[in-house]
Amino acid sequence: MTAAEPFATPDGPDVLRVSGLHVGTGRDTLVEDVSFSVGPGERVGLIGESGSGKSLTALAIMGLLADELHASGDVRLRGVDHELLTAGEAERSALRGDTMSMVFQEPMTALNPLMRVERQIAEVLLIHGTRRERAAAAAAARDLLAAVDLPDPERIARRYPHQLSGGQRQRVMLAIALANGPELLICDEPTTALDVTVQAQMLRLIVDGVADRDAALLFISHDLAVVATVCDRVLVMYGGRIVEAGEVRQLLTRPQHPYTQGLLAASDLEAVDALGHLPTIEGSVPPGGRFPDGCVFRNRCPRGDERCTTWPGWTGTERSGYACWYPIGSAHG
Numbered sequence: 001m002t003a004a005e006p007f008a009t010p011d012g013p014d015v016l017r018v019s020g021l022h023v024g025t026g027r028d029t030l031v032e033d034v035s036f037s038v039g040p041g042e043r044v045g046l047i048g049e050s051g052s053g054k055s056l057t058a059l060a061i062m063g064l065l066a067d068e069l070h071a072s073g074d075v076r077l078r079g080v081d082h083e084l085l086t087a088g089e090a091e092r093s094a095l096r097g098d099t100m101s102m103v104f105q106e107p108m109t110a111l112n113p114l115m116r117v118e119r120q121i122a123e124v125l126l127i128h129g130t131r132r133e134r135a136a137a138a139a140a141a142r143d144l145l146a147a148v149d150l151p152d153p154e155r156i157a158r159r160y161p162h163q164l165s166g167g168q169r170q171r172v173m174l175a176i177a178l179a180n181g182p183e184l185l186i187c188d189e190p191t192t193a194l195d196v197t198v199q200a201q202m203l204r205l206i207v208d209g210v211a212d213r214d215a216a217l218l219f220i221s222h223d224l225a226v227v228a229t230v231c232d233r234v235l236v237m238y239g240g241r242i243v244e245a246g247e248v249r250q251l252l253t254r255p256q257h258p259y260t261q262g263l264l265a266a267s268d269l270e271a272v273d274a275l276g277h278l279p280t281i282e283g284s285v286p287p288g289g290r291f292p293d294g295c296v297f298r299n300r301c302p303r304g305d306e307r308c309t310t311w312p313g314w315t316g317t318e319r320s321g322y323a324c325w326y327p328i329g330s331a332h333g
Protein backbone atom coordinates (compact mmCIF):
# COMPACT_ATOMS: atom_id res chain seq x y z
CA MET A 1 0.00 0.00 0.00
CA THR A 2 1.11 3.56 -0.43
CA ALA A 3 1.47 6.00 2.42
CA ALA A 4 -1.46 8.10 1.30
CA GLU A 5 -4.03 5.31 1.41
CA PRO A 6 -6.44 5.38 4.32
CA PHE A 7 -6.05 2.59 6.82
CA ALA A 8 -7.78 1.29 9.90
CA THR A 9 -6.72 -0.81 12.85
CA PRO A 10 -8.75 -3.84 13.87
CA ASP A 11 -9.49 -2.15 17.19
CA GLY A 12 -11.69 0.54 15.68
CA PRO A 13 -11.05 4.19 15.04
CA ASP A 14 -7.46 5.19 15.57
CA VAL A 15 -6.54 7.68 18.26
CA LEU A 16 -3.64 8.93 16.17
CA ARG A 17 -3.19 8.59 12.45
CA VAL A 18 -0.10 9.95 10.73
CA SER A 19 0.12 9.78 6.93
CA GLY A 20 2.99 10.87 4.74
CA LEU A 21 4.63 13.04 7.40
CA HIS A 22 7.54 15.08 6.14
CA VAL A 23 9.73 17.35 8.25
CA GLY A 24 12.46 19.51 6.78
CA THR A 25 14.27 22.79 7.02
CA GLY A 26 13.19 23.86 3.56
CA ARG A 27 16.59 22.81 2.25
CA ASP A 28 17.10 19.50 4.07
CA THR A 29 14.73 16.59 4.56
CA LEU A 30 14.83 15.21 8.11
CA VAL A 31 11.71 13.03 8.24
CA GLU A 32 10.34 11.51 5.04
CA ASP A 33 6.97 9.90 4.31
CA VAL A 34 6.28 8.58 7.81
CA SER A 35 2.91 6.83 8.20
CA PHE A 36 1.48 4.90 11.13
CA SER A 37 -1.49 4.74 13.43
CA VAL A 38 -2.06 4.05 17.11
CA GLY A 39 -5.38 2.67 18.30
CA PRO A 40 -7.01 3.03 21.72
CA GLY A 41 -5.14 1.01 24.34
CA GLU A 42 -2.32 0.30 21.90
CA ARG A 43 1.31 0.86 22.83
CA VAL A 44 3.51 1.50 19.85
CA GLY A 45 7.28 1.82 20.09
CA LEU A 46 9.42 4.00 17.85
CA ILE A 47 13.05 2.90 17.80
CA GLY A 48 16.13 3.80 15.81
CA GLU A 49 19.52 5.18 16.55
CA SER A 50 20.38 8.77 17.33
CA GLY A 51 19.46 11.21 14.57
CA SER A 52 16.92 8.95 12.85
CA GLY A 53 14.05 11.43 13.29
CA LYS A 54 12.14 9.98 16.25
CA SER A 55 11.88 13.20 18.26
CA LEU A 56 11.05 15.29 15.20
CA THR A 57 8.19 12.90 14.42
CA ALA A 58 6.85 13.32 17.97
CA LEU A 59 7.31 17.08 17.98
CA ALA A 60 5.56 17.41 14.62
CA ILE A 61 2.55 15.51 15.98
CA MET A 62 2.49 17.71 19.08
CA GLY A 63 2.94 20.92 17.06
CA LEU A 64 6.15 21.73 18.90
CA LEU A 65 8.69 21.84 16.08
CA ALA A 66 11.28 24.61 16.15
CA ASP A 67 10.35 27.63 14.02
CA GLU A 68 12.93 26.84 11.34
CA LEU A 69 11.39 23.42 10.65
CA HIS A 70 8.39 22.74 8.44
CA ALA A 71 6.05 19.78 8.58
CA SER A 72 3.69 18.56 5.89
CA GLY A 73 1.48 15.51 5.52
CA ASP A 74 -1.59 14.52 7.44
CA VAL A 75 -1.88 14.12 11.21
CA ARG A 76 -5.25 13.24 12.71
CA LEU A 77 -6.46 12.79 16.24
CA ARG A 78 -9.67 11.02 17.20
CA GLY A 79 -12.43 13.51 17.89
CA VAL A 80 -10.91 16.29 15.78
CA ASP A 81 -12.54 16.53 12.37
CA HIS A 82 -9.57 17.97 10.51
CA GLU A 83 -5.86 17.58 9.89
CA LEU A 84 -3.64 19.07 12.62
CA LEU A 85 -0.45 20.20 10.89
CA THR A 86 -2.33 23.04 9.25
CA ALA A 87 -4.39 23.92 12.34
CA GLY A 88 -3.79 27.20 14.13
CA GLU A 89 -1.54 27.48 17.16
CA ALA A 90 -4.46 28.33 19.46
CA GLU A 91 -6.16 25.04 18.66
CA ARG A 92 -2.95 23.07 18.90
CA SER A 93 -2.03 24.46 22.27
CA ALA A 94 -5.55 23.72 23.51
CA LEU A 95 -5.06 20.08 22.50
CA ARG A 96 -1.63 19.83 24.13
CA GLY A 97 -1.82 18.82 27.75
CA ASP A 98 -5.42 17.87 27.22
CA THR A 99 -6.25 15.43 24.41
CA MET A 100 -2.58 14.69 23.80
CA SER A 101 0.46 15.11 25.98
CA MET A 102 4.13 14.32 26.00
CA VAL A 103 6.81 13.27 28.47
CA PHE A 104 10.28 14.40 27.48
CA GLN A 105 13.64 12.83 28.16
CA GLU A 106 14.90 15.73 30.22
CA PRO A 107 12.13 17.04 32.47
CA MET A 108 14.08 20.17 33.45
CA THR A 109 13.54 21.54 29.95
CA ALA A 110 9.79 20.99 30.20
CA LEU A 111 9.14 22.02 33.79
CA ASN A 112 9.04 25.65 34.85
CA PRO A 113 12.02 26.10 37.22
CA LEU A 114 10.38 29.06 38.97
CA MET A 115 7.08 27.42 39.83
CA ARG A 116 6.32 25.00 42.65
CA VAL A 117 5.26 21.52 41.56
CA GLU A 118 1.71 21.82 42.85
CA ARG A 119 1.10 25.03 40.94
CA GLN A 120 2.48 23.59 37.68
CA ILE A 121 0.05 20.70 37.83
CA ALA A 122 -2.82 22.90 39.00
CA GLU A 123 -2.25 25.31 36.09
CA VAL A 124 -2.70 22.48 33.57
CA LEU A 125 -6.03 21.60 35.18
CA LEU A 126 -7.18 25.21 35.34
CA ILE A 127 -6.08 26.17 31.81
CA HIS A 128 -7.97 23.29 30.24
CA GLY A 129 -10.99 23.78 32.47
CA THR A 130 -10.75 20.39 34.16
CA ARG A 131 -10.97 22.26 37.49
CA ARG A 132 -12.31 25.77 37.90
CA GLU A 133 -11.38 26.54 41.50
CA ARG A 134 -7.78 27.02 42.52
CA ALA A 135 -8.21 25.05 45.76
CA ALA A 136 -9.81 22.11 43.93
CA ALA A 137 -7.00 22.16 41.36
CA ALA A 138 -4.36 22.14 44.11
CA ALA A 139 -6.04 19.17 45.80
CA ALA A 140 -6.27 17.34 42.46
CA ALA A 141 -2.56 18.08 41.88
CA ARG A 142 -1.67 16.34 45.14
CA ASP A 143 -3.84 13.37 44.17
CA LEU A 144 -1.99 13.15 40.85
CA LEU A 145 1.36 13.18 42.66
CA ALA A 146 0.14 10.33 44.83
CA ALA A 147 -1.07 8.48 41.71
CA VAL A 148 2.45 8.49 40.24
CA ASP A 149 3.66 6.93 43.49
CA LEU A 150 5.48 9.94 44.84
CA PRO A 151 5.85 9.44 48.57
CA ASP A 152 4.64 12.34 50.68
CA PRO A 153 2.86 14.28 47.91
CA GLU A 154 2.20 17.21 50.26
CA ARG A 155 5.91 17.79 50.65
CA ILE A 156 6.77 17.23 46.96
CA ALA A 157 3.96 19.59 45.96
CA ARG A 158 5.68 22.50 47.70
CA ARG A 159 9.05 21.94 46.01
CA TYR A 160 10.59 23.54 42.96
CA PRO A 161 11.80 21.22 40.17
CA HIS A 162 15.50 21.63 41.06
CA GLN A 163 14.74 20.35 44.55
CA LEU A 164 13.68 16.97 43.16
CA SER A 165 15.68 13.95 41.97
CA GLY A 166 15.65 13.00 38.28
CA GLY A 167 13.21 10.16 38.95
CA GLN A 168 10.91 12.43 40.95
CA ARG A 169 10.94 15.04 38.19
CA GLN A 170 9.99 12.38 35.62
CA ARG A 171 7.05 11.37 37.81
CA VAL A 172 5.96 14.99 38.08
CA MET A 173 6.14 15.26 34.28
CA LEU A 174 4.05 12.13 33.95
CA ALA A 175 1.54 13.48 36.48
CA ILE A 176 1.25 16.65 34.37
CA ALA A 177 0.96 14.64 31.16
CA LEU A 178 -1.81 12.46 32.61
CA ALA A 179 -3.58 15.28 34.47
CA ASN A 180 -6.36 15.82 31.95
CA GLY A 181 -6.76 12.21 30.88
CA PRO A 182 -5.17 12.41 27.42
CA GLU A 183 -6.24 10.10 24.62
CA LEU A 184 -2.69 10.08 23.31
CA LEU A 185 0.49 10.02 25.40
CA ILE A 186 3.85 10.38 23.70
CA CYS A 187 6.93 9.48 25.74
CA ASP A 188 10.29 10.44 24.25
CA GLU A 189 13.08 8.48 25.96
CA PRO A 190 11.30 8.87 29.29
CA THR A 191 13.67 6.71 31.30
CA THR A 192 17.05 6.98 29.60
CA ALA A 193 18.51 9.11 32.38
CA LEU A 194 17.17 6.97 35.23
CA ASP A 195 18.76 4.05 37.04
CA VAL A 196 17.38 0.61 36.34
CA THR A 197 15.07 0.27 39.36
CA VAL A 198 13.59 3.75 38.97
CA GLN A 199 13.26 3.10 35.24
CA ALA A 200 11.23 -0.05 35.85
CA GLN A 201 8.88 1.82 38.23
CA MET A 202 8.46 4.65 35.75
CA LEU A 203 7.66 2.24 32.90
CA ARG A 204 5.03 0.57 35.06
CA LEU A 205 3.44 3.95 35.80
CA ILE A 206 3.37 4.83 32.10
CA VAL A 207 1.79 1.51 31.14
CA ASP A 208 -0.78 1.76 33.97
CA GLY A 209 -1.43 5.43 33.21
CA VAL A 210 -2.44 4.72 29.63
CA ALA A 211 -4.22 1.44 30.44
CA ASP A 212 -6.46 3.18 32.99
CA ARG A 213 -7.72 5.50 30.27
CA ASP A 214 -7.54 3.14 27.29
CA ALA A 215 -5.28 5.81 25.83
CA ALA A 216 -2.86 5.36 22.94
CA LEU A 217 0.86 5.35 23.70
CA LEU A 218 3.67 6.29 21.34
CA PHE A 219 6.86 5.29 23.11
CA ILE A 220 10.21 6.44 21.76
CA SER A 221 13.36 4.67 22.86
CA HIS A 222 16.83 3.53 21.86
CA ASP A 223 16.35 0.59 24.10
CA LEU A 224 14.99 -2.49 22.40
CA ALA A 225 14.60 -4.33 25.70
CA VAL A 226 12.48 -1.51 27.14
CA VAL A 227 10.36 -1.31 23.99
CA ALA A 228 9.85 -5.07 24.08
CA THR A 229 8.56 -4.82 27.65
CA VAL A 230 6.29 -1.84 27.12
CA CYS A 231 4.96 -2.05 23.56
CA ASP A 232 2.69 -4.23 21.44
CA ARG A 233 4.02 -3.00 18.15
CA VAL A 234 7.23 -1.38 16.95
CA LEU A 235 8.18 1.05 14.21
CA VAL A 236 11.85 1.05 13.25
CA MET A 237 13.17 4.35 11.96
CA TYR A 238 16.34 4.97 10.07
CA GLY A 239 17.56 8.10 8.32
CA GLY A 240 14.19 9.84 8.65
CA ARG A 241 12.11 6.93 7.34
CA ILE A 242 10.22 4.04 8.84
CA VAL A 243 12.04 1.01 7.46
CA GLU A 244 10.13 -1.73 9.27
CA ALA A 245 6.95 -2.13 11.31
CA GLY A 246 5.55 -5.14 13.12
CA GLU A 247 4.38 -6.82 16.29
CA VAL A 248 7.10 -6.86 18.94
CA ARG A 249 7.53 -10.62 18.94
CA GLN A 250 7.61 -10.88 15.18
CA LEU A 251 10.15 -8.11 14.91
CA LEU A 252 12.42 -9.59 17.57
CA THR A 253 12.31 -13.11 16.20
CA ARG A 254 11.91 -12.57 12.47
CA PRO A 255 13.17 -9.14 11.45
CA GLN A 256 12.82 -8.40 7.74
CA HIS A 257 14.91 -5.32 7.28
CA PRO A 258 18.72 -5.66 7.45
CA TYR A 259 18.85 -2.60 9.70
CA THR A 260 16.48 -4.19 12.22
CA GLN A 261 18.50 -7.38 12.04
CA GLY A 262 21.68 -5.36 12.64
CA LEU A 263 20.13 -3.72 15.69
CA LEU A 264 19.10 -7.09 17.06
CA ALA A 265 22.39 -8.78 16.35
CA ALA A 266 24.29 -5.92 17.95
CA SER A 267 22.07 -5.83 20.97
CA ASP A 268 22.08 -9.11 22.74
CA LEU A 269 18.97 -8.23 24.72
CA GLU A 270 20.49 -9.64 27.89
CA ALA A 271 23.45 -7.33 27.54
CA VAL A 272 22.07 -3.97 26.61
CA ASP A 273 24.44 -1.51 28.23
CA ALA A 274 23.71 0.14 31.55
CA LEU A 275 22.31 3.27 29.92
CA GLY A 276 19.97 1.15 27.86
CA HIS A 277 21.52 2.27 24.58
CA LEU A 278 21.62 0.03 21.59
CA PRO A 279 25.18 -0.80 20.68
CA THR A 280 25.98 0.97 17.45
CA ILE A 281 26.34 -0.84 14.20
CA GLU A 282 29.00 0.22 11.76
CA GLY A 283 28.63 3.49 9.87
CA SER A 284 26.29 6.31 10.76
CA VAL A 285 22.91 7.78 9.98
CA PRO A 286 23.08 10.19 7.04
CA PRO A 287 23.33 13.64 8.62
CA GLY A 288 20.58 16.13 7.90
CA GLY A 289 21.03 17.58 4.45
CA ARG A 290 22.46 14.47 2.84
CA PHE A 291 19.32 12.45 2.52
CA PRO A 292 20.31 10.03 -0.22
CA ASP A 293 18.12 8.88 -3.05
CA GLY A 294 17.16 5.26 -2.80
CA CYS A 295 17.40 3.25 0.39
CA VAL A 296 18.73 5.35 3.25
CA PHE A 297 20.52 2.36 4.75
CA ARG A 298 22.30 1.21 1.64
CA ASN A 299 25.74 2.58 2.54
CA ARG A 300 25.81 0.43 5.67
CA CYS A 301 23.87 -2.54 4.40
CA PRO A 302 25.52 -5.93 3.97
CA ARG A 303 22.91 -6.85 1.35
CA GLY A 304 22.83 -3.65 -0.69
CA ASP A 305 23.57 -3.40 -4.41
CA GLU A 306 22.81 -1.15 -7.42
CA ARG A 307 19.09 -1.71 -7.12
CA CYS A 308 19.15 -0.01 -3.70
CA THR A 309 19.88 3.37 -5.29
CA THR A 310 16.12 3.38 -5.93
CA TRP A 311 13.78 3.58 -2.90
CA PRO A 312 12.26 0.11 -2.52
CA GLY A 313 8.81 1.28 -1.43
CA TRP A 314 6.79 -0.43 1.27
CA THR A 315 5.91 -4.13 1.28
CA GLY A 316 3.11 -5.38 3.53
CA THR A 317 0.61 -3.42 5.56
CA GLU A 318 1.10 -0.34 7.64
CA ARG A 319 1.06 -2.46 10.79
CA SER A 320 3.45 -5.06 9.52
CA GLY A 321 5.87 -4.51 6.68
CA TYR A 322 9.23 -3.24 5.55
CA ALA A 323 11.00 -1.10 2.98
CA CYS A 324 13.72 -3.22 1.43
CA TRP A 325 14.54 -4.81 -1.93
CA TYR A 326 16.26 -7.75 -0.26
CA PRO A 327 14.51 -8.57 3.02
CA ILE A 328 16.03 -11.16 5.32
CA GLY A 329 15.04 -14.58 4.11
CA SER A 330 14.84 -13.55 0.45
CA ALA A 331 17.15 -15.38 -1.92
CA HIS A 332 19.54 -12.44 -2.34
CA GLY A 333 22.87 -12.43 -0.50
Ligand SMILES: Nc1ncnc2c1ncn2[C@@H]1O[C@H](COP(=O)(O)OP(=O)(O)OP(=O)(O)O)[C@@H](O)[C@H]1O
Binding pocket: 025, 030, 048, 049, 050, 051, 052, 053, 054, 055, 056, 057, 066, 068, 069, 222, 287, 288
Ligand atom coordinates in the same frame (compact mmCIF):
# COMPACT_ATOMS: atom_id res chain seq x y z
N1 LIG B 1 16.09 22.47 14.28
C1 LIG B 1 16.78 21.64 13.49
N2 LIG B 1 17.41 22.11 12.38
C2 LIG B 1 18.10 21.28 11.56
N3 LIG B 1 18.24 19.97 11.79
C3 LIG B 1 17.65 19.45 12.88
C4 LIG B 1 16.90 20.25 13.79
N4 LIG B 1 16.43 19.46 14.78
C5 LIG B 1 16.88 18.22 14.51
N5 LIG B 1 17.61 18.20 13.37
C6 LIG B 1 18.24 17.01 12.74
O1 LIG B 1 17.23 16.09 12.40
C7 LIG B 1 17.67 14.75 12.55
C8 LIG B 1 16.68 13.98 13.39
O2 LIG B 1 16.65 14.54 14.70
P1 LIG B 1 15.81 13.88 15.90
O3 LIG B 1 16.00 14.77 17.07
O4 LIG B 1 14.43 13.62 15.47
O5 LIG B 1 16.57 12.50 16.12
P2 LIG B 1 16.24 11.34 17.17
O6 LIG B 1 15.92 10.13 16.39
O7 LIG B 1 15.24 11.82 18.15
O8 LIG B 1 17.66 11.13 17.86
P3 LIG B 1 18.04 10.88 19.41
O9 LIG B 1 17.89 9.41 19.60
O10 LIG B 1 19.46 11.31 19.50
O11 LIG B 1 17.12 11.68 20.28
C9 LIG B 1 19.08 14.86 13.14
O12 LIG B 1 20.00 14.70 12.09
C10 LIG B 1 19.13 16.24 13.71
O13 LIG B 1 20.44 16.75 13.71
Ligand SMILES: [Mg+2]
Binding pocket: 054, 055, 056, 188
Ligand atom coordinates in the same frame (compact mmCIF):
# COMPACT_ATOMS: atom_id res chain seq x y z
MG1 LIG C 1 15.31 12.26 20.15
